[in-house]
Amino acid sequence: MPEAAADILARERIHLTESRAALERMHKHTASLEAFGGDHVSTEHLKQALYRRMKALEDDPTVPLFFGRLDYDTGLGAEQEETLYIGRRHVTGEAGGEPLVIDWRAGMSRPFYQARPGEPMGVRLRRRFGFSHGQLTAYEDEDLAGPGEVAQPEITQSAIVESEIERPRTGPMRDIVATIQPEQDSIVRAGLHQSLCVQGAPGTGKTAIGLHRAAYLLYAHRDQLARSGVLVVGPNDSFLSYIADVLPALGEIDAAQTTVTSLVCEANGVTVRGLDSVSAALIKGDARMAEVLHRAVWSQLGAPTAPLVVPRGAYQWRVGAYLAAEVVDELRERGVRYGAGRAMLPQRLAHQVLLRMEASGDSPDDRVQNAVARSKPVRAYTDAIWPVLDPVKLIMRLLTDADFLAATADGILSAEEQQLIMKRPPPRSAGAARWSLADVILIDEAADLLQRTPSLGHVILDEAQDLSPMMLRAVGRRATTGSVTVLGDLAQATTPWATRSWQESLAHLGHSDAAIEELVAGFRVPGTVIDFAARLLPEIAPALKPPHSVRQHRGELDLRPTADVHRELPEAITQAVRNEGTVGVIVADAALPGVRKLLDDRQLGYEVLGEDPEIFDASGDLPASDPEVAPRLQPILVPAALAKGLEFDHVVLLEPADIVAGEPDQVTGLRRLYVCLTRAVTSLIVVYAAELPAALAA
Numbered sequence: 001m002p003e004a005a006a007d008i009l010a011r012e013r014i015h016l017t018e019s020r021a022a023l024e025r026m027h028k029h030t031a032s033l034e035a036f037g038g039d040h041v042s043t044e045h046l047k048q049a050l051y052r053r054m055k056a057l058e059d060d061p062t063v064p065l066f067f068g069r070l071d072y073d074t075g076l077g078a079e080q081e082e083t084l085y086i087g088r089r090h091v092t093g094e095a096g097g098e099p100l101v102i103d104w105r106a107g108m109s110r111p112f113y114q115a116r117p118g119e120p121m122g123v124r125l126r127r128r129f130g131f132s133h134g135q136l137t138a139y140e141d142e143d144l145a146g147p148g149e150v151a152q153p154e155i156t157q158s159a160i161v162e163s164e165i166e167r168p169r170t171g172p173m174r175d176i177v178a179t180i181q182p183e184q185d186s187i188v189r190a191g192l193h194q195s196l197c198v199q200g201a202p203g204t205g206k207t208a209i210g211l212h213r214a215a216y217l218l219y220a221h222r223d224q225l226a227r228s229g230v231l232v233v234g235p236n237d238s239f240l241s242y243i244a245d246v247l248p249a250l251g252e253i254d255a256a257q258t259t260v261t262s263l264v265c266e267a268n269g270v271t272v273r274g275l276d277s278v279s280a281a282l283i284k285g286d287a288r289m290a291e292v293l294h295r296a297v298w299s300q301l302g303a304p305t306a307p308l309v310v311p312r313g314a315y316q317w318r319v320g321a322y323l324a325a326e327v328v329d330e331l332r333e334r335g336v337r338y339g340a341g342r343a344m345l346p347q348r349l350a351h352q353v354l355l356r357m358e359a360s361g362d363s364p365d366d367r368v369q370n371a372v373a374r375s376k377p378v379r380a381y382t383d384a385i386w387p388v389l390d391p392v393k394l395i396m397r398l399l400t401d402a403d404f405l406a407a408t409a410d411g412i413l414s415a416e417e418q419q420l421i422m423k424r425p426p427p428r429s430a431g432a433a434r435w436s437l438a439d440v441i442l443i444d445e446a447a448d449l450l451q452r453t454p455s456l457g458h459v460i461l462d463e464a465q466d467l468s469p470m471m472l473r474a475v476g477r478r479a480t481t482g483s484v485t486v487l488g489d490l491a492q493a494t495t496p497w498a499t500r501s502w503q504e505s506l507a508h509l510g511h512s513d514a515a516i517e518e519l520v521a522g523f524r525v526p527g528t529v530i531d532f533a534a535r536l537l538p539e540i541a542p543a544l545k546p547p548h549s550v551r552q553h554r555g556e557l558d559l560r561p562t563a564d565v566h567r568e569l570p571e572a573i574t575q576a577v578r579n580e581g582t583v584g585v586i587v588a589d590a591a592l593p594g595v596r597k598l599l600d601d602r603q604l605g606y607e608v609l610g611e612d613p614e615i616f617d618a619s620g621d622l623p624a625s626d627p628e629v630a631p632r633l634q635p636i637l638v639p640a641a642l643a644k645g646l647e648f649d650h651v652v653l654l655e656p657a658d659i660v661a662g663e664p665d666q667v668t669g670l671r672r673l674y675v676c677l678t679r680a681v682t683s684l685i686v687v688y689a690a691e692l693p694a695a696l697a698a
Contacts, residue, residue, distance in 0.1 A: 005139075012069075012129065013136050015085065019065050019100040023091045027057040056089060056251035061134045063249065065091070066101045067178035068112045069127040076145060078122030086112045088177055089251045104177045105189075105219040113185035120144035128160045128178070172245045173647070176208045179523070187517055188212045192221045192458065195514035197486040197502050201547030202533070202678030203525035206487045207645060210460045211243060213485050215250040217458055228457030228482060230255040233263065233475055235463040238609055239645045260471050261437055263478070264444040267453075270392060274434030278496050278664060280420050284438035285468025285497045287508060288412050290445060295408040296398055297338050297449045302385045304328065310353050310377050315360075319352040327352065328385060339450040342386040346373040349381065391446035392430045395439060400426040441470045448477050455481040461509075463645055464488040468497035469508045476509035484511050491541035492644060494672045496664060520547045524647055526555020529684045533677040536695050540671045556683035565654070565689050569595070570602045572652045572685045573635055579683070581649025583635040586676045588658035592639050595654065599637070609638045609646075643676050651680035657690040670695065 030053050035046035059065070066087035072078035084102045086109045091101035102109050111121035124145045130138030140160045161179050180188065187209050190196055196213075200206030214230050232247075232255055234240045240257050247255050261272055276284065283289070304324035310317045327348045331341040350372035357364045372378060398405055405418050413421075427433035435443070447453070459479040461467075465488035467475070476484070486506065490499070499505040506514050522530050527549035534546045549555075562568040576583045585606070587595050592608075599606050638646070640659045653659075653676055660669030670693060677684065691697070 009136065009139065012139065015100070016065060016136055018093070019085070019087075019091050020059060020061075022093050022100050023057060023059050023065065023089075025094065026091065027054065027059070030054050030057060052253055055248065055253050060249070063088070063134060064129065064131040064136075064178070065134075067129050067131070069125075069129070070109075070112055070115075070123050071125040071127075072122050073120075073124035073145065076120045076122050076124055084108055088175070088249065103219065105216045110185070110189070113180050114182050115144050116182075117144055117146050128158060130160045130163065172241065173208070173243045175246050175249050176205060176212065177250065180212065181521070181523075183517075183519065183521075184209050184212075188216050192217055192224070193483055195483045195485070195506075195511040197464075197506060197514045197516045198488075198519060199502060199516060199544070200487065200489055200519040201491070201522060201530075201544070202489065202675075203522035203530065203549070204519035204547065205523055206489070206519060207243065207462055208246070210462055210485050210487045211246045212250070214255045214458070214460055215247055215252045218252050218254060221457070225457045226254065228455070230458045230460070231456050231478065232257040232460045233462065234259055235466065235644060236642060237262075238642055239462075242646055260467065260475065261440075264437075264440045264474055268391065268440060268443050268447055270435055270440055270443060272435055272437050272440055274436040274439070276436040276438050277420075281436070281438045281468075282497055283413065283417050283421050284436075284442060285470045287469035287473070289442060289470055290473060292398075292405075292409045292412055293442065293445050293449060296394060296404070297389065297446060298332075299408060300387055300389055301328070301332075301338075302387070304381075304385055308349055308353075308377065308381045310372060310375060312353075312357075312372070312375075317353045317356050319349060319356070323352055324349065324381070324385070337448075337450060337452050338386075338389060340452075342382065342388070345382050345386050346378050349373070349378050353378075389446075389450055391443050391450060394446050395443045396427070396430040396433060398442075399423045399439070438468070438470070441468075441474050444474050445470060453477045453480075455479060457482045458484070460485045460487070462487045463492075464505060465490050465493040465499050466495045466644075467499070467505070468495070469504075472499075472505055472508035473510075476511065480510060484509060484514065486511075486514065491537060491544055492671060492675045494641075494644070494663065494668055494675065496668065498668075518545065520545045522547050522549045523551065524681050525549060525678050526551055526553060526680070526682065528554045528557040529680050530678060532557055532684075532696070533674055536670050536674045536677075536693075539695050540667055540674055555680070558683070558685045559692075560685060560687045562687060562689055565687060566598055568687050569598065569652070569654055570604060572687050573599075573604060576650040576652050576683070576685060577633075577635055579650050581682065582633055583650045583652070584638050584643070584646070584648030584679055585635050585652045585654070586638045586640055586643050586659075586679065587654045588662045589639045589641050590662055591654065591658055592637065595637065605634045606637050607634050609636050609642050638679075640672055640676050643679055646679055647681055648679055649682045650685075651676075651683070652685045652687065653677065655688050655690055656686065656692055656696065657688065660693055 030050060033050055035043050035050055037043035037046050066085040068086040070084045070086065072080065072082050074081055085100065086104050087101040088104060090099065090103040092098065093100050111123045112126060115121040115123045115126060126142045126144055128140045129136055138160065140158060164179050184205060187196060187198060198206045198209060211232065214232060218225055218230060234243065234257065236259055240259065244257065265271055304321040307321050308319040308324055327345065331344055331348065350369045353372050354364050354369050398408065399421060400423050402422060409418055456478050459475060459482065461475055461484060464486045486509065493499065502516050506512050530547055530549050537544060537546055560568055560572065573585055640662065656673050659673045659676055663669035663672050673693065
């Protein structure tokens with residue numbers, strides 16, 4: 001007689017209780033350890049390792065400790081009969097260290113995401129668990145032992161998966177370990193040395209895939225990446241705040257997260273305080289500027305015109321100008337960085353001096369060569385031929401000295417283009433310059449020409465479609481010896497310098513060999529909303545496959561034409577706030593002040609995205625499913641320019657035509673609108689008085 005569902009749940013709840021107790025024991029044991037190294041540095045290293053271990057073992061009672069179970073069967077090819085629980089971290093029991101929970105990244109966990117009838121991967125039964133506030137509430141079994149054709153992995157049709165995807169948002173982005181689908185899992189588990197580009201339609205989980213790939217790589221290649229590092233690059237600080245909790249929730253705190261702006265500013269010790277015109281930014285962001293900078297740097301190299309004379313004791317040793325020129329040419333042919341060549345030149349010149357000493361019967365050693373290399377005549381000769389360069393001052397000269405720019409950009413930039421990027425009026429000094437982001441990217445490029453930028457083990461680049469070629473080069477040089485995961489959507493490209501193709505972007509990144517994966521199955525955006533937004537695709541990205549939603553719940557789309565926006569908008573917001581979960585009110589950037597005044601006049605509370613980078617943390621992770629316990633979250637007022645990458649349970653969007661008109665051209669405006677329309681997880685209300693764009697009205 002089959003076991004009753006209530007009895008199964010009771011037994012699984014006991015296992016959950018035992019697992020949480022075991023995790024607490026592991027945490028306390030780690031906390032009791034003390035770090036004693038052979039020296040201060042070793043001790044500090046051990047302290048950091050213990051701290052990371054402590055953070056990885058922290059338990060959040062509102063988050064399920066495990067979400068799945070696998071029953072392995074020897075009759076299906078498994079090595080032994082065993083039951084494994086799949087969760088966010090590995091938990092071991094007291095007796096013999098048996099695993100109570102297996103980390104989702106372990107090889108034994110892979111069948112949870114990949115097994116299917118006809119290819120069970122040794123698993124007889126796959127069980128999924130439903131939770132509410134950390135408490136186990138339901139389970140769902142899938143028999144994998146039955147007959148079935150081996151086919152391409154399908155999107156899992158599961159009520160528990162569906163409810164997890166649709167669970168209301170009450171704070172920052174959540175991990176998706178319980179709902180990863182086969183095609184997503186294949187990307188997440190790709191090898192460290194494999195670079196990937198994920199073209200993902202809205203709601204396909206590309207950002208989550210990138211973060212989970214970081215977590216997987218840190219697990220599978222811990223020692224290597226502990227040395228070389230993992231970096232996540234996002235579009236803005238609000239986005240980073242939104243995704244900040246994902247990796248820590250998976251037990252990973254070693255991956256750094258930054259924006260392109262922060263990355264280059266911190267590396268070069270400058271701050272972005274200026275803004276370029278679109279035409280100037282397009283030129284500065286063009287890949288041709290790399291050759292201009294290469295010329296600018298190496299044009300500083302001088303030609304020896306006089307011999308090097310080094311007095312030593314009673315003798316003067318001479319190195320002819322032609323020999324010094326040969327030394328310089330040899331260093332250039334080696335392809336070294338400018339700074340490395342300058343550092344090597346004194347030793348090369350000193351070696352020439354030693355050859356002359358030896359020819360005269362002397363027997364100098366390495367100490368003599370080092371002393372000659374450090375001597376005043378050699379240093380002065382080096383400075384004259386191979387002068388010290390500062391990347392900030394070099395870019396300052398390039399953008400203020402018309403003759404210097406003309407010489408280095410000859411045949412690359414037209415005279416008109418050169419005039420467009422000149423700074424007028426010239427700043428008094430490099431320190432007083434109001435550098436734009438495009439300027440700092442140029443400084444970063446120049447710095448790399450002087451000294452090689454250190455490379456990381458893996459870089460994850462999100463919203464990559466919006467980066468200029470020079471920005472892509474800046475990110476790419478941080479992964480010259482590592483790999484990259486590039487995430488984006490060409491249909492959501494909203495900058496004037498946005499990429500035209502992923503092949504082009506990958507070439508600028510220096511990873512042309514990266515595999516390109518296209519995701520079109522949407523898990524976040526409901527069907528009615530994505531179908532409505534996809535009407536724009538023929539105009540904004542005709543080459544892409546139209547996305548589709550795999551969710552059974554089609555969501556709610558409410559189009560509200562009105563003659564009185566001031567009345568309709570507050571009513572729509574009030575209606576949205578009555579629902580469970582987060583509410584985003586997306587408006588054209590120019591409309592933000594007016595909407596704020598309207599909401600203030602109506603005494604409607606709200607927060608403004610962009611004013612507080614920790615806004616998602618401030619919202620908290622409230623148990624909003626119980627209206628008697630949790631207060632309703634305040635709506636978040638979102639300028640259209642900052643909406644990309646975010647998601648809200650309910651979205652109220654004001655005046656699509658204004659969002660389109662806020663961009664420099666029609667296509668970019670429609671792409672911005674496409675982004676804004678696809679932020680909703682459950683419902684979308686569109687309030688408008690102006691006529692809808694023709695593509696939407698069709």
